[in-house]
Amino acid sequence: MATCAALMVASPASGQGKTTVVAALARLLTRRGIAVRVFKSGPDFLDPFWHELASGQPVDNLDAWMGGEADVSLRLHAAARQAQVLLVEGVMGLHDGTPSNADLARRCGLPVLAVVQAGAMAQTLGAVAHGLRRYREAEAGPLPWAGVLANGVAGGGHARLLREALSPGDTWLGALPHDEAMRLPERHLGLVAAQELGRAQALARLDAAADALAATPLGQLSIDDWRARWARDFAAPAPVPPAPAPLLAGRTVAVARDAAFAFIYPANLHALQALGARLVFFSPLAGESLPACDALWLPGGYPELHAPALAARTDLAMQLHRHAQAGKPVWAEGGGLLALCESLRTRGGETWPMWGLLPAQGQMQARLAGLGMQTWEGAHAGAGLRGHAFHFAQVQTAIAPLAHTRAAPGSARAQGEAIHAAPDQPAVRASFFHPWFASDPLATAGLFGAAGQGAAQ
Known part of the structure; x- marks a missing residue:
C-alpha cells in the first residue's frame, strides 16, 4: 500500500x-x-x-x-x-x-x-x-x-x-x-x-x-x-500481471523520434524493452541515417508540418527501401503511415514526395477523418492489440487493406481503421491506428518480427 x-x-x-x-x-x-x-x-x-x-x-x-x-x-x-x-x-x-x-x-x-x-x-x-x-x-x-x-x-x-x-x-x-x-x-x-x-x-x-x-x-x-x-x-493489483516472455530478445528496434514523429507512449517503449528489444533512436529531421536494426517503428506525429524536410531525405528513403527489401519489419502509425506514402498533400494544397514504401497518396483535410478506440485482432493473438485513432488525413491506394481494426463498443465512430501492407514487402505494416503495445505482447512481438510469431493479420 x-x-x-x-x-x-x-x-x-x-x-x-x-x-x-x-x-x-x-x-x-x-x-x-x-x-x-x-x-x-x-x-x-x-x-x-x-x-x-x-x-x-x-x-x-x-x-x-x-x-x-x-x-x-x-x-x-x-x-x-x-x-x-x-x-x-x-x-x-x-x-x-x-x-x-x-x-x-x-x-x-x-x-x-x-x-x-x-x-x-x-x-x-x-x-x-x-x-x-x-x-x-x-x-x-x-x-x-x-x-x-x-x-x-x-x-x-x-x-x-x-x-x-x-x-x-x-x-x-x-x-x-x-x-x-x-x-x-x-x-x-x-x-x-x-x-x-x-x-x-x-x-x-x-x-x-x-x-x-x-x-x-x-x-x-x-x-x-x-x-x-x-x-x-x-494498492498494487493482486495478482500482479506476469511479465511477458522476452520474445524480442536479441533484436534491435530503431525508433524515429523528433518533431515529425513525436507521438510515442512511454509505456510502449517500456513494453518493447520488457519483450527484450534493444531500442535505438534516430531523427529523420536532423539528417540522421537509419541505424543498424532488425525492425523499424515510425510513430505518429506531424509529417505534414515538415513535408519539405522529409521529402529531401531521399537518402533515408533508400535506406528504408533496402531495409524492407531485406524482409525486415516496419511498423508505421499515424504520421508514420503518411511518411511511407508516395506523396503527401498538405492542408495548404502543396504536394510533396514522401518515401514511397506504400503505393498510396496521403492527403491532409480540414475535417476529422477518424476518431475512437480500436482493437486489431491478429490471427495468432488472443485478446488483440487495443489502441485508438485520431486523424485529419486520408490515404488513397488501389491496394486492398491487409485487415481492419474493430471499433470498441461505444466508440464515437463505428468504423475501424485499415491496416495497410505493401504487396511486395509484406513485413511493412502501416495504419492510422495507434496501438498500446502491452495490451497484446504476442501481437506486438509479431509486429516487430519475433521468431515464431507471424505478424498480426
Whole structure:
C-alpha cells in the first residue's frame, strides 16, 4: 500500500482548460519543492509534453479499457511510492466514455477537481457543479469530490457571483482569469507540443498560469493541507500481471523520434524493452541515417508540418527501401503511415514526395477523418492489440487493406481503421491506428518480427 495526495482534474467537456490547470498546478507545486507525478487519462500524446515540462517527471497514460485496470493500479501505486502529489488529467467530459473519468475516479478513489470555463456564465455554475458531482450517484455511488475551479473569469465581482452559486458541499477552490500570457497554443490535433515553442517560452506560459493559480484557495494550500484533504491509499493489483516472455530478445528496434514523429507512449517503449528489444533512436529531421536494426517503428506525429524536410531525405528513403527489401519489419502509425506514402498533400494544397514504401497518396483535410478506440485482432493473438485513432488525413491506394481494426463498443465512430501492407514487402505494416503495445505482447512481438510469431493479420 502506498499513500499519496491525489486529484483528478476534469471538466464538463473538452476545451475548458484542464490541461492548463494541471500543468500550472504541477509547475506551482514543483517550484515549491513538492514531488509531483502527472498522468493523462485516455489516449493522448500532446498534453503529456506540457505536464512533463511542468513536473520534470515522465508522464504516463491511464486507460482502463486500453491498458486494463491492473495496468492503471500498477502505475498509480508505483507513482504514489515516489511522489507527494499525484495529478490525473481527465479526457473530454467527466462522464463521457465507457469507462468514464468518473468511473476511474470512483475505482481509484481520486477526488475530482472540476474545472469549468465560466467566462460566459454566472449562477448556472451551481447547476453545472451539481450535475457533475451527482450524475449517476444513485446507481454508481458517491463521486470522490475536491471542489470547483472557475476558468476564464472576468474579475472579482464575477468570481463572487460564481462562488455564491455553489452549494456548500461543492467547495469553491477559486477562479482563474482569461489571460493570453498563460494560454497554451493549439492546432488541428490538439495542443502544440511544449518543445515546439522552445523551453523558455513554454516555461514562461506555465509560470504565468502557476502565478495566477497561486492566488486562488487551491494554490494557497500547503502540502499538509493536501494530505489532510486528499490523501489516498493506492494498492498494487493482486495478482500482479506476469511479465511477458522476452520474445524480442536479441533484436534491435530503431525508433524515429523528433518533431515529425513525436507521438510515442512511454509505456510502449517500456513494453518493447520488457519483450527484450534493444531500442535505438534516430531523427529523420536532423539528417540522421537509419541505424543498424532488425525492425523499424515510425510513430505518429506531424509529417505534414515538415513535408519539405522529409521529402529531401531521399537518402533515408533508400535506406528504408533496402531495409524492407531485406524482409525486415516496419511498423508505421499515424504520421508514420503518411511518411511511407508516395506523396503527401498538405492542408495548404502543396504536394510533396514522401518515401514511397506504400503505393498510396496521403492527403491532409480540414475535417476529422477518424476518431475512437480500436482493437486489431491478429490471427495468432488472443485478446488483440487495443489502441485508438485520431486523424485529419486520408490515404488513397488501389491496394486492398491487409485487415481492419474493430471499433470498441461505444466508440464515437463505428468504423475501424485499415491496416495497410505493401504487396511486395509484406513485413511493412502501416495504419492510422495507434496501438498500446502491452495490451497484446504476442501481437506486438509479431509486429516487430519475433521468431515464431507471424505478424498480426
